Amino acid sequence: MNFLSRMPAWVGHQVAAIRVVIVLTVLVGLAYPLGMTALAQVPGLRHSAQGSQLTGADGRNAGSELIGQSFLDKDGNPIPYYFQTRPSNAGEGYDAAASAAGNLGPESTVDVLGPDGKQSLLTQVCARSKAVGDLEHVDGSRPYCTSDGVGAVLGVFRKDGTTGTATRVVSLDQACPARPFRSSYEGVTVVCAKPGGDYGRAVVTPIRGDAPADPKVPADAVTASASGLDPQISEAYADLQAPRVARERGISEADVHRLIDRYTSGRALGILGEPAVNAVQLNAALDRTHPVKGA
Incomplete structure (x- = not known):
């Protein structure tokens, strides 16, 4: 006679529950996360899965393309050879752990x-x-x-x-x-x-x-934006800053505008929102292509 058939009913229920926990742990706790991690390594998804990391002029990680940064000196003044981003109410400014509006x-x-x-x-x-x-x-x-x-x-x-x-x-x-x-x-x-x-x-x-x-x-x-983290600025704000950045970096405004165009995204689905310039990517590109001596 099968041993399980001689057990009290309540013991059988506990064994069944344990089996369910083991199966769900393997599927949801191991197989699913590992499968999603493997899927995230597929070309085209890998960059986003790793946080859309931004590469600085020195080749090292310089933050995320999706989170804004403040381009200020130690006294809180704008660094003139960088495009300035929007004001931020997230912590002391662009703190990803303290996303907030005013x-x-x-x-x-x-x-x-x-x-x-x-x-x-x-x-x-x-x-x-x-x-x-x-x-x-x-x-x-x-x-x-x-x-x-x-x-x-x-x-x-x-x-x-x-x-x-x-x-x-x-x-x-x-x-x-x-x-x-x-x-x-x-x-x-x-x-x-x-x-x-x-x-x-x-x-x-x-x-x-x-x-x-x-x-x-x-x-x-x-x-400030609602999240306090947006890296984008309007085309109008980028155009306003272009003469200063060109002058400070000793390059032509045409060169600056070419980079602005490169890092400008259009309307979502072609109809939602307005075109926007990713100032964080733009500043990183300027440092790679037109570095400031002594900076």
Whole structure:
């Protein structure tokens, strides 16, 4: 008589369960991972499976083609012979372990002033636009931004709370002793904001100013991506930076534009999104083909 037939039913159930665990462990824990690993080594898939590694000018791994990098010096200033990428809110910038967005929306227009203050999204955009304009020697002005790179936002105190004549006006994002971007508003002298001041009763009033509706500095140069990791920039931002990079590397703009074209991807499926330039690949290619002496 078969030994198993003489076992209690519950023992048979346990043996069957153990068999299932062994079979699934072999299939799912060993065969499937090994099969997928082998498949990933097929030509055409191997590069992606290994993280789309980027090869630097010295032939060594220089990161991933899919994750952006900051091209800044030790003081946080842009290195002039590199194309600059987008701002990043991922950790200290392009930290793959801390992918994140800024979580600030269009209502974020008023700064928290003082030593422990926090910039609004508007001021971040204004400051970045001014910095890019200064770097590229173009007009960095934007609507609702002051000439010194903060939000052009007034806090208007009115006689009847939110209505009535203005009685007091404060430039909310310009900390004293800054000179307000407007001298007066509705006949009332505009004053700078005092850090820690209570302006909660003021009516927040953004001022458009006379900046062009189509700024010279593209939107992707002043806003971070949702992941904080995107290596791509717009064609417009790449074209804006091309003269500087060509000048710093001592090459022609035509040479730079040829590389830009090489690392520009089209719309997904031909219709989705916009063409984009992989700035990380582009900078690596520049280092390989047109290295900077002493860099």
